Amino acid sequence: MGIVVTVDGPAGAGKSTVAKKLAKELGWRYLDTGALYRAVALTALDRGLPTHDGEGLGALTATLAIRQDEEGRTFVGDDDVSSELRTERVSQAASQVSAHPSVRRALVDVQRRVADDGPLICEGRDMGTVIFPDAALKVFLDASPRTRAERRRDDLQARGEDVDLDELVSQIEERDHRDANRDTAPLLQQDDQIAIDTSEMSIERVLERLRELVVERCENGGTDNRLGNCLDSRIPSGP
Numbered sequence: 001m002g003i004v005v006t007v008d009g010p011a012g013a014g015k016s017t018v019a020k021k022l023a024k025e026l027g028w029r030y031l032d033t034g035a036l037y038r039a040v041a042l043t044a045l046d047r048g049l050p051t052h053d054g055e056g057l058g059a060l061t062a063t064l065a066i067r068q069d070e071e072g073r074t075f076v077g078d079d080d081v082s083s084e085l086r087t088e089r090v091s092q093a094a095s096q097v098s099a100h101p102s103v104r105r106a107l108v109d110v111q112r113r114v115a116d117d118g119p120l121i122c123e124g125r126d127m128g129t130v131i132f133p134d135a136a137l138k139v140f141l142d143a144s145p146r147t148r149a150e151r152r153r154d155d156l157q158a159r160g161e162d163v164d165l166d167e168l169v170s171q172i173e174e175r176d177h178r179d180a181n182r183d184t185a186p187l188l189q190q191d192d193q194i195a196i197d198t199s200e201m202s203i204e205r206v207l208e209r210l211r212e213l214v215v216e217r218c219e220n221g222g223t224d225n226r227l228g229n230c231l232d233s234r235i236p237s238g239p
């Protein structure tokens with residue numbers, strides 16, 4: 001495993017935006033693990049597989065060729081499904097699908113393998129707790145449900161969808177509850193994760209804080225050589 005920075009937290013805390021930007025800035029790889037669960041959910045919905053069928057979903061996940069490219073686009077086989085993953089229907093289904101241990105198990109290696117290709121910033125719910133417990137830097141981003149719902153509303157409005165804010169708040173709370181209370185790999189913050197409440201922070205400020213943390217860890221390479229020389233690291237370029 002190469003250098004790994006994990007960013008966990010609930011939906012709408014700002015994880016994707018900042019993790020993607022920082023990875024780009026540093027020339028590191030970026031992995032959006034929510035998109036993997038979304039891709040499983042989308043395929044299950046397309047094939048009429050119920051989201052409570054843990055066995056069927058586990059078998060489906062094990063056979064799906066899901067991958068993300070350098071731009072963060074998600075593919076199932078050769079199909080770019082990125083834009084189909086962002087609907088509310090897929091969000092709710094992804095949260096249900098991701099509660100099955102069989103599905104999570106089938107995605108463990110898919111996620112860990114990405115860290116073999118160079119320094120990585122990944123985001124999700126269990127990156128620092130389950131997938132990369134030895135990551136060099138672990139961050140937990142949070143924000144109030146209302147702030148997260150407002151961000152989601154702004155995203156949807158930018159895409160021409162009109163939505164009710166209170167409805168979004170209750171969808172977010174429903175999803176939080178499910179993600180935090182499942183038996184396998186629940187969303188939870190641990191002591192070795194650095195918590196940042198982004199409710200009152202701009203994306204730029206969150207990005208700046210994350211950058212500071214990475215640099216701080218790099219400078220402390222002597223005591224924590226998991227991040228030693230990290231700022232000189234780049235994804236190895238191909239032949």
Ligand code: DC
Binds near residue numbers: 035
């Ligand atoms: O981050 P997101 O909203 O795209 O994630 C969609 C769902 O996938 C989320 O409700 C919970 C699940 N998920 C998970 O269980 N573990 C992860 N590492 C990432 C996402």
